[in-house]
Amino acid sequence: MDLEKYRQTAESFLSRLDKEYYLHFAGLKEELNTSVIYNENSWLFDRKNFDDLKELKDNEKCTDGKTKLFNLLKFCGEGFIENQVKELSDSIAEQEAKAVIKLNGEDVSYRYSEILLSNEADKDRRDEIDDARNDIVKKEFNPKLFQYWKELHNQASLLGFTSYREMFAYLKGEDFNNTLLQMEILLSRTRDLYEEHFGKLLLRETGVELKNARKSDFAKLRRADSFDRYFKKELLVSIFKDTLMAMGIDVSRQSNIIFDVEERKNKSPRAFCSTVKVPGEIYLVVMPRGGQDDYEAMFHEGGHAEHFSNTRASLDFEHKFLGDNAVTEGYAFTLEHLMQSSHWLSSFLKMPADEVKEFVYLSSIIKLWFCRRYAGKLKYELSLHDGTRIEGKENLYKEILSDASMMQYLDAEYLKDVDEGFYCTNYIRAWIFEAQLKDYMHRKFGYAWMKQKKAGDFLREIWSYGQKYNPSEILDQLGYRELDVDYLISSITENIIKNK
Numbered sequence: 316m317d318l319e320k321y322r323q324t325a326e327s328f329l330s331r332l333d334k335e336y337y338l339h340f341a342g343l344k345e346e347l348n349t350s351v352i353y354n355e356n357s358w359l360f361d362r363k364n365f366d367d368l369k370e371l372k373d374n375e376k377c378t379d380g381k382t383k384l385f386n387l388l389k390f391c392g393e394g395f396i397e398n399q400v401k402e403l404s405d406s407i408a409e410q411e412a413k414a415v416i417k418l419n420g421e422d423v424s425y426r427y428s429e430i431l432l433s434n435e436a437d438k439d440r441r442d443e444i445d446d447a448r449n450d451i452v453k454k455e456f457n458p459k460l461f462q463y464w465k466e467l468h469n470q471a472s473l474l475g476f477t478s479y480r481e482m483f484a485y486l487k488g489e490d491f492n493n494t495l496l497q498m499e500i501l502l503s504r505t506r507d508l509y510e511e512h513f514g515k516l517l518l519r520e521t522g523v524e525l526k527n528a529r530k531s532d533f534a535k536l537r538r539a540d541s542f543d544r545y546f547k548k549e550l551l552v553s554i555f556k557d558t559l560m561a562m563g564i565d566v567s568r569q570s571n572i573i574f575d576v577e578e579r580k581n582k583s584p585r586a587f588c589s590t591v592k593v594p595g596e597i598y599l600v601v602m603p604r605g606g607q608d609d610y611e612a613m614f615h616e617g618g619h620a621e622h623f624s625n626t627r628a629s630l631d632f633e634h635k636f637l638g639d640n641a642v643t644e645g646y647a648f649t650l651e652h653l654m655q656s657s658h659w660l661s662s663f664l665k666m667p668a669d670e671v672k673e674f675v676y677l678s679s680i681i682k683l684w685f686c687r688r689y690a691g692k693l694k695y696e697l698s699l700h701d702g703t704r705i706e707g708k709e710n711l712y713k714e715i716l717s718d719a720s721m722m723q724y725l726d727a728e729y730l731k732d733v734d735e736g737f738y739c740t741n742y743i744r745a746w747i748f749e750a751q752l753k754d755y756m757h758r759k760f761g762y763a764w765m766k767q768k769k770a771g772d773f774l775r776e777i778w779s780y781g782q783k784y785n786p787s788e789i790l791d792q793l794g795y796r797e798l799d800v801d802y803l804i805s806s807i808t809e810n811i812i813k814n815k
């Protein structure tokens with residue numbers, strides 16, 4: 316195979332795909348035509364290329380060469396199976412975009428109903444919205460989703476794997492059992508703490524007892540509107556820029572980050588980052604709404620934008636665009652988790668001390684909820700994709716997720732609340748990675764690291780390697796032995812106990 320041609324085409328394919336996503340979700344282009352881009356480049360995902368790349372990788376002696384081929388193989392394998400279901404996935408997205416539910420006799424779009432859910436103060440009305448949403452998922456979305464996952468499972472076996480799970484363990488080079496083991500430690504060690512504090516907070520903020528709570532009640536808790544006065548819509552972008560400036564990073568001079576803050580009708584209400592060229596053309600798209608969750612999303616996406624815009628242009632495509640996404644997620648969390656830093660809250664949001672305490676408590680409990688939910692998701696997704704039949708797994712979803720979150724999960728979303736290609740493990744490993752990185756930064760630069768140019772220089776240095784090294788390799792350079800869930804557990808536990 317012509318490896319050079321393959322790499323170049325893969326790069327321009329990803330670049331066009333990301334531009335298409337940017338234009339559509341920024342509200343600049345109504346339709347989303349990813350299948351055209353796939354069709355024009357479909358040879359990238361030929362079975363022959365997959366087999367050739369696998370053989371080249373197996374015979375490669377140089378470590379860096381092997382890593383690069385490994386990244387290309389993952390790109391090719393993922394593309395291969397996605398290519399087989401692209402019409403189906405386009406039609407699933409279209410169906411969801413057009414779906415309408417009835418609330419009090421009025422039509423509300425399915426997607427918008429999620430925002431209503433998080434703003435609805437009345438538990439009964441929240442349950443009504445949730446029921447209507449689940450109803451449409453069961454009746455209208457699930458038949459297609461069933462077909463979608465069944466076909467992906469089928470494709471994994473055509474590629475020679477015993478299951479979708481085995482395929483992704485191989486392509487990601489990851490021992491899922493080990494990741495699950497770490498998360499089971501987190502589940503058991505935080506169980507009592509979570510039950511007590513999450514239960515207390517939920518009752519206080521929403522009036523709902525944990526034993527009667529549904530997953531949808533979490534949306535209201537997370538919205539945390541009592542703190543809205545600190546998370547003003549008009550200040551979102553400037554607070555982000557001021558934060559980076561305090562670390563010696565002048566965002567206004569980073570011409571490769573294109574800030575898209577204009578209001579547009581069809582623009583995604585959630586911030587996102589599109590990496591059209593790394594490091595040359597990065598879009599950071601925001602439509603400020605205000606509120607703590609809006610700030611969280613902005614800092615998360617801003618973390619991705621900073622990572623890729625600081626990546627060295629001279630790196631190979633395989634290290635700039637591909638690699639282990641737990642790295643970029645870890646950098647996104649590094650900025651997102653400023654929301655749990657009392658130094659940041661008081662310096663940049665001018666929050667008074669007593670409210671800082673209250674907010675760090677709330678934000679850390681929300682983080683714990685997410686960690687526990689993802690532990691549950693991984694456990695469930697490992698079963699969903701284990702090569703046995705999908706039929707009947709809705710109960711498994713309900714049981715596992717309800718047990719992890721201690722809230723009632725209904726079974727409707729058992730095929731919808733599922734990450735492609737075990738993306739959930741990227742978040743899990745990124746949380747652990749970030750907790751260790753934060754431990755390093757606290758020891759080296761202090762708890763107020765975000766106000767130090769030295770910390771900014773350090774981040775810029777590690778960002779510059781793109782995704783050439785995985786989290787374990789980066790941590791090894793910083794003196795840690797491995798990804799270790801202990802750091803994550805202690806940081807969350809301390810923040811909750813200290814601020815209760």
Ligand SMILES: [Zn+2]
Nearest residue numbers: 615619644647
């Ligand atoms: Zn992310």
